[in-house]
Amino acid sequence: MSVSTHIDDAKTRIRCERDATEAKLDAIKRFTDRVKELPPEPTPRSVQGVTAAAGALSHVSHSTEDRCQIVRRTFAETIRPQITDDAEKSESLHATIEAEFSESLAVALAPTTETSFSPELKEAVVSEANIRRVEVDVLRRALRREASRLDDAGAVVTDITEWITAKNETPLTALDFDELHRRHETLTDHRDRCEALARQRQEFLRSTTNHGGEIGISHRNLIPYIYQDFPVDYPVLTTVARLDSTCEECQRAVRQHLVRRA
Template sequence: MPVETHVARARSRADAEREAVDAKHSALGAFVDRVEALSPEPTSPAPEVTATAGVRPASGSPPDDRCRSVREAFAGTVRPHSVDDADDAEPLLETIGSELSDSIAVALAPTTDASFSPELKRMVVSAAVSRRAETAVMRRALTREMEVLEAAEETVDTVTAWVADRDETPLTELGFEALRRRHEDLAEHRERCDALARDRQSFLQGTTSQSAEVGIDHRSLVTYLYADFPVDHPVLATAARLGEVCADCQRAVRDHLVRRV
């Protein structure tokens, strides 16, 4: 009796997401390093005095130069991991707004008459560090999900392999004792499926957090991860289906036992 399971596909999906989050976590770290290396614009640049020209503005880069450097740093580090497609037409400042904040995006915009002040630098670094902390929590949550899925797949593989192997022998060829043992084995496999469902429900009710401000609700994580799956909860759906298969097999064995008595 073939049984369609979704756990292996769920493992592949969680693994791919973990790789993506790892890459984004590293990209945010690189972005922070590049912004930290930039010197902010002086708050009130001192005028330069010359004998021939008198007083003139302080020399140096135009106010937008360092803001442009921040935008370029973001484009070269974080943005490729923030959009689904590297060729995505989403404007850079819109991506900066979604990852850091709209106020930072406005402050960094070339149309904004603002310099890369010490305050703006602190804002950018602080927002990026906070975003990186969120990705760190996501990494931990995905690691826990992958561990749970690995354990679930072991149970699923054990039960499905047992069912497939026993299907090779018709019940009519089994004696009373063999039927009784098969009935007991099926009861044990049903309990494995029930235990898998209980463990999964317990996991879904939990969270992975770093602080009171940063946390990942497991149920929300699962909803996000498996949004395009044919079932909302691949582990629970698989456990329920396997349990039903074992129950059907057990009823068939019980019918044969009753006839033998």
């Protein structure tokens, strides 16, 4: 009989997170590709100021839908659906762009700002999108590593749990001294496996997933964030600790029978 654990719940959560991350990566790529295809507007003669993030400020009138508006619409159609849930739908597009990219880009692209889609502004938008793509890709790789660790931990936990379940079908009173001794030794091996698994998990939590040494995600911060609404902060460590405790209780019962048979 299989027993559901916090690790199983964690696997389900990670699958959802990985799907969402892949969708966001695809959205960023589609956004970037469409912005790259959008030709910049020629710099108007009546330029009041130019910045890399804000483009060219001008009082020259634009077409019905200027290119900054096209960028905003493209963002709304691609990236925004992947980063807002139902509770955040009321957040303005300006606020979402600011949170995802930067305040200066949100201002530069805002319809209330008379900014042309200059080559500098186009480059700034593409550059910021590429940075976000790298950050999300680092997250994707961190989630993939977590999924692999969960599979490994789940296999160990399942193996030990199934062994305990099968052995519990035979009462200790039906075992002779040698059988009791072998069961006690096997439980020791299982506890060693639990200890090794807990140690490996701690090592994973102390590590990071990086991109070129510049962008990285600390697993110590990522794991509690992913499982923040779980009843436990660390699903793997909690499951392993409880399993080790179960093995210890089983050993105690076996030892009592061994003493009686000695």
